[in-house]
Amino acid sequence: AQSVTQPDIHITVSEGASLELRCNYSYGATPYLFWYVQSPGQGLQLLLKYFSGDTLVQGIKGFEAEFKRSQSSFNLRKPSVHWSDAAEYFCAVGARFSGGYNKLIFGAGTRLAVHP
Amino acid sequence: EAQVTQNPRYLITVTGKKLTVTCSQNMNHEYMSWYRQDPGLGLRQIYYSMNVEATDKGDVPEGYKVSRKEKRNFPLILESPSPNQTSLYFCASSRVGEKLFFGSGTQLSVL
Numbered sequence: 001a002q003s004v005t006q007p008d009i010h011i012t013v014s015e016g017a018s019l020e021l022r023c024n025y026s027y028g029a030t031p032y033l034f035w036y037v038q039s040p041g042q043g044l045q046l047l048l049k050y051f052s053g054d055t056l057v058q059g060i061k062g063f064e065a066e067f068k069r070s071q072s073s074f075n076l077r078k079p080s081v082h083w084s085d086a087a088e089y090f091c092a093v094g095a096r097f098s099g100g101y102n103k104l105i106f107g108a109g110t111r112l113a114v115h116p
Numbered sequence: 117e118a119q120v121t122q123n124p125r126y127l128i129t130v131t132g133k134k135l136t137v138t139c140s141q142n143m144n145h146e147y148m149s150w151y152r153q154d155p156g157l158g159l160r161q162i163y164y165s166m167n168v169e170a171t172d173k174g175d176v177p178e179g180y181k182v183s184r185k186e187k188r189n190f191p192l193i194l195e196s197p198s199p200n201q202t203s204l205y206f207c208a209s210s211r212v213g214e215k216l217f218f219g220s221g222t223q224l225s226v227l
Binding site for chain 1: 120149151156157158159160161164174206208215216218219220221
């Protein structure tokens with residue numbers, strides 16, 4: 001069965017420090033992979049996605065993620081965190097069906113706090 | 117402006133009183149879906165629809181109904197809400213195979 005694991009429930013970093021949020025997935029085929037961010041009281045915003053090709057994906061707000069098939073991972077990184085990055089981050093895998101996907105399976109989320 | 121609109125944003129109700137959460141998108145998307153978000157569980161899919169009159173169950177469909185009579189609308193119906201349906205609900209839409217656009221969410225409390 002497909003699943004997504006985000007091992008860290010909470011992470012706290014200092015402003016300006018680097019960030020890595022971990023994501024491991026279980027899926028039988030080549031997955032579609034996503035990172036979403038949810039600010040308090042807001043919906044989800046897509047940060048970046050991986051469908052195929054280059055395994056290092058650039059997203060919005062200075063985020064990037066690297067797909068590592070051998071480790072079944074899709075970790076999110078940012079070289080220098082800003083206070084406005086404090087939010088909850090969700091990794092998701094898209095279950096593929098013919099013509100695309102019709103299901104996103106989400107991890108439990110990682111809540112990021114940023115110290116000034 | 118392209119958007120997914122959910123109403124209401126907040127809803128408090130009592131056990132057994134039927135309610136409907138509306139969802140509308142203005143992007144002519146074929147695919148629409150409902151998720152519920154619970155602490156420590158992430159988002160779980162309730163129902164989805166690939167097009168008009170085509171709906172199917174997600175991972176947690178019990179206690180919910182949906183309909184897709186028009187392409188733009190995908191209401192979520194709770195015929196007899198129970199406290200375990202207290203949650204944050206999100207509607208989403210997309211073209212098939214493309215990125216999901218999410219609504220702002222509906223916080224439902226069932227007393």
